[in-house]
Amino acid sequence: MALLDIKKISLSFGGLTVIDNLSFGIEEHAIASLIGPNGAGKTSVFNCLTGFYRPDSGDILFQGHSLMKKNPHKITQGGMARTFQNLRLFKNMTVLENVMSGMHCRTTAGVWGALVHPGSQKREERHIRDVSEKCLDFVGILDAKDRPASSLPYGDQRRVEWARALATQPRLLLFDEPAAGLNYDEKDRLIQLIGRIRNELGITILLIEHDMGLVMRVSERITVIDYGHKIAEGGAEEIQNNPKVIEAYLGKEENGPA
Numbered sequence: 001m002a003l004l005d006i007k008k009i010s011l012s013f014g015g016l017t018v019i020d021n022l023s024f025g026i027e028e029h030a031i032a033s034l035i036g037p038n039g040a041g042k043t044s045v046f047n048c049l050t051g052f053y054r055p056d057s058g059d060i061l062f063q064g065h066s067l068m069k070k071n072p073h074k075i076t077q078g079g080m081a082r083t084f085q086n087l088r089l090f091k092n093m094t095v096l097e098n099v100m101s102g103m104h105c106r107t108t109a110g111v112w113g114a115l116v117h118p119g120s121q122k123r124e125e126r127h128i129r130d131v132s133e134k135c136l137d138f139v140g141i142l143d144a145k146d147r148p149a150s151s152l153p154y155g156d157q158r159r160v161e162w163a164r165a166l167a168t169q170p171r172l173l174l175f176d177e178p179a180a181g182l183n184y185d186e187k188d189r190l191i192q193l194i195g196r197i198r199n200e201l202g203i204t205i206l207l208i209e210h211d212m213g214l215v216m217r218v219s220e221r222i223t224v225i226d227y228g229h230k231i232a233e234g235g236a237e238e239i240q241n242n243p244k245v246i247e248a249y250l251g252k253e254e255n256g257p258a
Contacts, residue, residue: 002026002027002028004060004172004204005060005061006022007060008021009022009045009058011044011056019041020228022230023058026172030221031204031207032207033207033215034046036224045225050082051070052072062080063171079170079171081168082173083165083173083176085177085208087158091148091149092150093148093149094148094149095160096129096146098149100128100129100167102132103128103168107128131169132163132167135166138201139159139160141160172204173197173203173206174208179209190214194218207219220235222235224242232244
C-alpha cells in the first residue's frame with residue numbers, strides 16, 4: 001500500500017479547473033517529484049494534500065486514511081509536513097525558537113501547564129529544545145540557533161524552514177520549490193540533505209521544483225502535470241524523453257514535432 005494515494009481528485013475555482021481527475025501514489029521511503037510548467041497546478045495539489053484546499057471530488061489517502069475532511073493541523077499531527085515556496089519564518093524570533101514552533105503539534109501541555117509550570121511541563125520544554133537543536137544540527141546551522149532568523153542569509157533561512165518541518169516529526173515531507181533562490185553550491189548541499197533525510201531519518205519526500213537538473217538527480221519517480229492533468233509518470237530518463245513532457249515545457253511546432 002502506498003504511503004500517499006491520490007485518487008482522481010479535481011478542483012475548480014469559479015469554473016476554472018486547476019486539478020483535473022488527478023491520480024498518483026508515493027511509496028514509503030521514496031523520493032518523488034511533482035513537476036509541470038508554470039500554472040500547471042502543482043502548488044494547488046500540495047494545498048489539497050495539506051488541507052488548505054478541499055478537492056471537489058476524489059479522495060486522498062495518507063497511511064490508508066482519508067484526508068478529505070481533516071484540517072491542516074490534524075494532517076500535520078498525522079505525519080505530513082511541508083515547506084513553502086516563499087519563506088514563512090517568524091523573523092523577530094531566534095532560529096531555535098522558529099524550529100521549536102514546529103513541535104507545537106507534538107506538545108500536550110495546555111494553559112494550566114503554562115501557568116503552573118509543573119515538572120511535566122519542564123520536561124516537555126527540554127524535549128522540545130533537544131529535538132529542535134538536533135534538527136538544526138542535521139541541516140547544518142546549529143551554531144546560529146540564538147541569532148534572530150532575519151539576520152541569517154537567505155540560504156540559511158531556508159535551512160531554518162527545513163529544520164522546522166523536520167521538528168514536526170513527519171513521515172512524509174513536502175518540499176515546495178526548496179531550491180528557489182539558492183546558488184549552485186547550496187543546491188548541491190540540498191540534494192545531499194534530501195538524500196540524508198530519507199536514508200538516515202526514514203522520511204518519504206515529495207517535492208515540487210522548477211530546477212530540472214536537481215529533479216533529475218534526486219528523484220526516483222516523477223509525476224508530470226499540465227493544466228492540472230497528469231501527462232506522464234516514471235523515472236528520470238523516461239520523463240526526459242517523453243514527447244508530451246517536451247511539448248508541455250517547450251511547446252509544439254505548428255507543422256512538426258517540438
